[in-house]
Amino acid sequence: MALDSKIPxxxxxxxxTNHKNNINLVNPANKRLIDVIVVGxxxxxxxAAATLAELGYNVKAFCFQDSPRRAHSIAAQGxxxxxxxxxxxxxxxxxxxxxxxxxxxxxxxxxxxxxxxEVSTNIIDQCVAQGxxxxxxxxxxxxxxxxxxxxxxxxFYAKGQTGQQLLLGAYSAMNxxxxxxxxxxxxxxxxxxxxxxxxxxxxxxxxxxxxGEIERHSAHAVVLGTGGYGNAFYLSTYAMxxxxxxxxxxxxxxxxxxxxxxxxxxPTCIPVSGDHQSKLTLMSxxxxxxxxxxxxxxxxxxxxIREGRLKxxxxxxxxxxxxxxxxxxxxxNLVPRDVASRAAxxxxxxxxxxxxxxxxxxxxxxxxxxxxxxxxAHVKGLDENDEALVKKLGQEIVRNKYGNLFQxxxxxxxxxxxxxxxxxxPAVHYTMGGIWVDYNLMTSVPGLYAIGEAxxxxxxxxxxxxxxxxxGLADGYFVLPYTIGDYLADDIRTGPISxxxxxxxxxxxxxxxxxxxxxxxxxxxxxxxxxxxxGKIMWNKCGMARNEKDLKEAIAEIAELRAEFWxxxxxxxxxxxxxxxxxxxxxxxxxLELGELFAKDALVREESAGGHFREEYQTPEGEAMRRKExxxxxAWEYKGEPKDAVLxxxxxxxxxxxxKERSYK
Amino acid sequence: MNLxxxxxxxxxxxDKGKIVDxxxxxxxxxxxxxxxxxxxxxxxxxxxxxxxxxxxxxxEGICGSCSMYVNGQAHGPDxxxxxxxxxxxxxxxxxxxxxxxxxxxxxxxxxxxxxxxSAFDRIQHAGGFISVNTSGNTQDANAIPIEKENADxxxxxxxxxxCGACVASCKNSSAMLFVSAKVSQFALLxxxxxxxxxxxxxxxxxxxxxxxxxxxxxxxxxxxCPKGISLENIARMNREYLKASLKG
Numbered sequence: 001m002a003l004d005s006k007i008p009x010x011x012x013x014x015x016x017t018n019h020k021n022n023i024n025l026v027n028p029a030n031k032r033l034i035d036v037i038v039v040g041x042x043x044x045x046x047x048a049a050a051t052l053a054e055l056g057y058n059v060k061a062f063c064f065q066d067s068p069r070r071a072h073s074i075a076a077q078g079x080x081x082x083x084x085x086x087x088x089x090x091x092x093x094x095x096x097x098x099x100x101x102x103x104x105x106x107x108x109x110x111x112x113x114x115x116x117x118e119v120s121t122n123i124i125d126q127c128v129a130q131g132x133x134x135x136x137x138x139x140x141x142x143x144x145x146x147x148x149x150x151x152x153x154x155x156f157y158a159k160g161q162t163g164q165q166l167l168l169g170a171y172s173a174m175n176x177x178x179x180x181x182x183x184x185x186x187x188x189x190x191x192x193x194x195x196x197x198x199x200x201x202x203x204x205x206x207x208x209x210x211x212g213e214i215e216r217h218s219a220h221a222v223v224l225g226t227g228g229y230g231n232a233f234y235l236s237t238y239a240m241x242x243x244x245x246x247x248x249x250x251x252x253x254x255x256x257x258x259x260x261x262x263x264x265x266x267p268t269c270i271p272v273s274g275d276h277q278s279k280l281t282l283m284s285x286x287x288x289x290x291x292x293x294x295x296x297x298x299x300x301x302x303x304x305i306r307e308g309r310l311k312x313x314x315x316x317x318x319x320x321x322x323x324x325x326x327x328x329x330x331x332x333n334l335v336p337r338d339v340a341s342r343a344a345x346x347x348x349x350x351x352x353x354x355x356x357x358x359x360x361x362x363x364x365x366x367x368x369x370x371x372x373x374x375x376x377a378h379v380k381g382l383d384e385n386d387e388a389l390v391k392k393l394g395q396e397i398v399r400n401k402y403g404n405l406f407q408x409x410x411x412x413x414x415x416x417x418x419x420x421x422x423x424x425x426p427a428v429h430y431t432m433g434g435i436w437v438d439y440n441l442m443t444s445v446p447g448l449y450a451i452g453e454a455x456x457x458x459x460x461x462x463x464x465x466x467x468x469x470x471x472g473l474a475d476g477y478f479v480l481p482y483t484i485g486d487y488l489a490d491d492i493r494t495g496p497i498s499x500x501x502x503x504x505x506x507x508x509x510x511x512x513x514x515x516x517x518x519x520x521x522x523x524x525x526x527x528x529x530x531x532x533x534x535g536k537i538m539w540n541k542c543g544m545a546r547n548e549k550d551l552k553e554a555i556a557e558i559a560e561l562r563a564e565f566w567x568x569x570x571x572x573x574x575x576x577x578x579x580x581x582x583x584x585x586x587x588x589x590x591x592l593e594l595g596e597l598f599a600k601d602a603l604v605r606e607e608s609a610g611g612h613f614r615e616e617y618q619t620p621e622g623e624a625m626r627r628k629e630x631x632x633x634x635a636w637e638y639k640g641e642p643k644d645a646v647l648x649x650x651x652x653x654x655x656x657x658x659x660k661e662r663s664y665k
Numbered sequence: 666m667n668l669x670x671x672x673x674x675x676x677x678x679x680d681k682g683k684i685v686d687x688x689x690x691x692x693x694x695x696x697x698x699x700x701x702x703x704x705x706x707x708x709x710x711x712x713x714x715x716x717x718x719x720x721x722x723x724x725e726g727i728c729g730s731c732s733m734y735v736n737g738q739a740h741g742p743d744x745x746x747x748x749x750x751x752x753x754x755x756x757x758x759x760x761x762x763x764x765x766x767x768x769x770x771x772x773x774x775x776x777x778x779x780x781x782x783s784a785f786d787r788i789q790h791a792g793g794f795i796s797v798n799t800s801g802n803t804q805d806a807n808a809i810p811i812e813k814e815n816a817d818x819x820x821x822x823x824x825x826x827x828c829g830a831c832v833a834s835c836k837n838s839s840a841m842l843f844v845s846a847k848v849s850q851f852a853l854l855x856x857x858x859x860x861x862x863x864x865x866x867x868x869x870x871x872x873x874x875x876x877x878x879x880x881x882x883x884x885x886x887x888x889x890c891p892k893g894i895s896l897e898n899i900a901r902m903n904r905e906y907l908k909a910s911l912k913g
Contacts, residue, residue, distance in 0.1 A: 054799060066781070070728040072728070075728065128806040130799075133819040135816070140811050164727055172789070172793055173794060175790045185786075187786075276695075277700065278697075278700050279725075281724075411743075411752065528707065572710055581716060
């Protein structure tokens with residue numbers, strides 16, 4: 001099958017408007033006859049479910065958590081971008097579009113990104129109308145801050161809990177529709193297969209996680225808003241339950257998987273402390289507005305700090321290396337995430353890491369305390385030369401901006417970040433890759449859609465900070481609800497889809513067989529044992545820097561590990577009850593397949609772009625080196641084992657942006 | 666550290682349930698409480714026993730999944746944290762730790778430490794929203810300035826994570842803190858005014874139907890709330906409720 005991105009003709013700025021004017025609509029009376037399944041209730045799934053129900057479709061929504069409000073979008077901290085230009089600093093739709101394409105290292109689709117930038121402003125209007133309590137200034141208007149990779153302040157925020165507030169907004173929109181009976185909500189349910197009838201997605205097989213019951217659910221279309229697959233690395237900032245299963249099952253049923261190797265490794269996370277660790281915690285990128293990143297200039301100071309003989313606060317200014325400010329004077333501490341992460345790795349690999357494991361750098365707020373404090377002292381008519389007072393005043397301002405993050409850091413690390421700089425290190429955080437979709441967000445399976453982080457479409461090879469929330473809500477509130485109508489317009493006379501068909505029989509049988517195999521395996525090792533080993537392979541060989549030799553080894557090792565998993569995994573309990581180990585086993589089984597495809601994709605992509613850094617392809621200064629011949633989307637077709645997957649290429653065409661060296665100097 | 670755990674085990678909703686003793690050794694003070702339970706569960710799996718079931722997901726204190734009583738306190742001894750953020754450095758070598766699920770009529774046990782909190786969702790279905798369509802064609806976000814103080818207070822109320830610690834800590838199993846947080850968020854914003862009457866009446870009605878108890882102003886909910894949701898919200902909801910009742 002040839003890949004057709006279905007990008008509308010015409011000038012870039014008119015594409016979305018023209019497309020909306022020309023696609024088919026379903027009249028309100030007919031919408032009542034159409035069922036849509038939405039899997040996942042994060043920002044994308046939640047907002048899509050609410051909007052589809054509001055439009056009149058009958059929606060069935062599924063989440064594996066005990067409430068839709070717990071989807072992992074809730075943990076997003078820093079903010080959401082929108083080209084409102086409230087600060088009057090020269091922002092515009094075009095600039096947001098340009099920054100996003102450049103930030104993605106020229107590996108995303110122009111038309112999709114422009115649409116994203118266009119609808120970004122509606123999101124803010126919408127959320128305020130829903131009662132989302134964004135931060136405001138003393139004049140009562142909305143406040144903004146800056147994020148990496150841009151030169152304007154376009155990020156709206158609610159302290160360090162922006163994701164929570166936006167998700168609760170989408171959750172409230174869902175609740176309104178659940179209350180009206182337009183959404184039927186299935187919590188503690190996990191999708192285990194998608195059912196294809198006559199070439200179209202017509203339902204799912206789900207497992208009730210409380211009773212273990214296998215259920216059939218039919219619909220005229222299926223939407224996946226099931227998030228990213230970063231937990232393939234075991235340790236990440238994802239939630240424990242975040243998984244690739246829904247996306248992977250869709251892949252196995254014919255949905256192409258695009259750019260699996262594009263992973264975001266976020267520069268500012270709390271470093272790993274030991275083998276017991278189950279997850280990593282992010283410290284929002286917004287902290288780089290006010291925090292300065294550094295390591296000592298001299299190895300002797302590094303040694304002294306590691307041995308506890310020297311405190312970072314005692315080190316003189318001239319003995320510190322503010323390496324981001326040194327290497328990237330134009331963007332400084334606010335370079336994009338991929339650049340910041342690689343720079344931290346470079347310093348730590350060179351032996352300048354500041355903790356016992358040598359894998360940490362400082363994020364220091366001392367100068368922000370003084371800067372804000374001086375301003376406050378001035379405003380309040382106090383003594384600007386009283387250092388203790390100024391510091392205290394400044395700390396209050398920082399507390400107001402990021403209080404919960406500082407508290408979180410202190411709870412985990414047991415150090416007070418108001419008194420000593422934070423220690424941070426990069427960690428897996430987001431996946432730009434995902435299910436391939438066309439401009440309408442439809443996958444290569446008719447009637448199967450993917451939205452939010454689950455698809456691949458908007459962030460290229462690197463996502464800019466505060467753009468995930470924007471894309472999730474753009475897809476769910478403003479894009480999918482329109483584009484899906486174009487497809488469903490053909491289904492107004494179809495009538496309810498029966499679950500009593502050979503396709504549903506076959507899908508249910510598959511699911512049951514896998515569960516029976518797992519539960520009766522009688523192996524000797526736990527699911528986590530295999531998950532941790534997979535994580536180590538992924539981190540060491542498919543992490544921040546990759547090369548041909550490592551990737552080839554990773555492919556072989558993951559395939560071996562997968563075989564061992566199926567032979568030796570041990571799952572206690574039974575299938576017909578609440579059984580977390582069984583649920584986890586299914587997810588890890590899918591990660592063990594995805595992981596291999598991930599490595600294979602990274603091996604094939606013989607260039608460096610964004611989060612994908614191949615050591616063989618770098619500039620003399622160590623920056624990522626893109627190659628023109630790789631200006632395409634890799635879309636993988638399932639053919640059995642991951643090694644047999646077939647590559648399809650969607651060429652990326654840039655008509656409105658000049659593809660040039662991505663520099664933040 | 667070596668610890669003795671006394672954990673509530675209950676196979677399913679119909680099972681009677683009991684406290685079972687476990688030993689867990691070599692616990693590092695840097696582990697989170699849930700990571701300590703991971704160690705126990707790994708050990709149980711290796712021995713062919715069923716691991717202890719508990720709700721958890723984000724493990725950074727924001728999703729509201731984790732929910733357990735530790736030594737008689739919701740989310741354990743540390744203040745302003747969920748149990749996933751509680752670290753073992755809050756305990757001593759040789760300690761005995763009691764671990765139980767939330768106890769409330771409206772939160773039936775599903776298995777071990779997992780309870781069913783869907784009553785919270787149903788209260789939100791009854792009125793925890795502003796009836797605005799998601800068309801994006803609303804007025805400009807800056808069209809109505811909102812006094813910073815009110816915006817900040819609305820935010821503080823909105824940071825509730827819906828974990829249920831308030832209900833579990835209350836001697837009456839009252840959900841007033843949870844419900845009042847949502848009522849207050851909208852009461853403090855101009856966008857929430859239009860439906861204020863119906864919202865508070867409907868949410869309180871649903872709360873009562875779910876079997877939550879009454880509020881007797883003890884304040885345990887505020888003390889145990891991992892997000893510091895203030896008792897002021899309950900007072901505000903009472904005012905809103907009175908106002909609405911007189912209108913209705």
